Amino acid sequence: MSTLARLIATAGYCGNVPVAPGTVGSAVGLVLLVLVRSAGSPGLEALTLAVLVPVGVWAATAVERESRRTDPPAVVIDEVAGMMVTLLWLPVGWVGGLAGFLAFRLFDIVKPYPAAAAERLPGGWGVMADDLVAGAYAALTMRVLAWMAPAAMLS
Template sequence: MIRAEDRRPPKPESRITTTIALAMATFGGVGYVPFAPGTFGSAAGLLAWWLLGPSAVVQGTAIVVLFAGGVWSGGVCERHFGRTDPGHVVIDEAMGMLITLFLNPVGWRGALGAFLLFRIADVIKPFPADRLESLHGGVGVMADDGMAAVYANLALRVCLWLSGRLVIWSLIVRSASPMIK
């Protein structure tokens, strides 16, 4: 049995490890924007989604890579900054945008709507996203935004479904209007 006095604090990461983790967690430095870094991280995620193209395999792989990289780099950054979920860490927002847009057939207007839906879900953090935020280390950094993104993805699907229904309804009403006169 290990006694409390026998436990040693974790060895600090090397300078190169910390530098790599900071570059990843800040999504190439985007997290250093002096105001609203989460919004800029989400915008960077939107750009990444556009650059990845429509392939579900490519997007899904990117989501998994960002999650794994974010768990590692987020944990390193928490230790580096000495607090949980530091504001500079935006890899979670970038991943969140990819999850929000995953398998949703949208153009640029739909992508902007997805951006808005994700930002709202990320700020509100509906249950259980609010609870996931308290998980230890990088898992907590990534999991809450991942869950918020799942909600945003579902909300986007509902919006797309409703907009399709409204278009069909307007076509029916428009085509029936000459008969109503």
């Protein structure tokens, strides 16, 4: 397996932690989003995600093939992408960021329909798709929360 594929799939080897690699990958996604936002270009968020998804599919597929395991726990590029979907173009402060993180983790773990079905797609598509769906559910939740309590989300 290529070192590059493993580096990407594990989000810089962050997925190799022994406990809660998905949570660590989600935190990496939040940090990446903060860094991208600091550039000050809203379009850069979407561009980053648009590059991250196909590259993540490629890397996850390569790691699955090499390890002969479906969705290995160390592969966390899907959590990185799902977390970015959660807060895409949504202005939040640290409270909103934490709420988004928790919402994404909840939907990623529970996997409401169609996330569980998306997980059954072949190769890296299945690895990435369920987290993108979880991110979409979390994004909807965050927009409702932002509508209900906009000041709290910006805190």
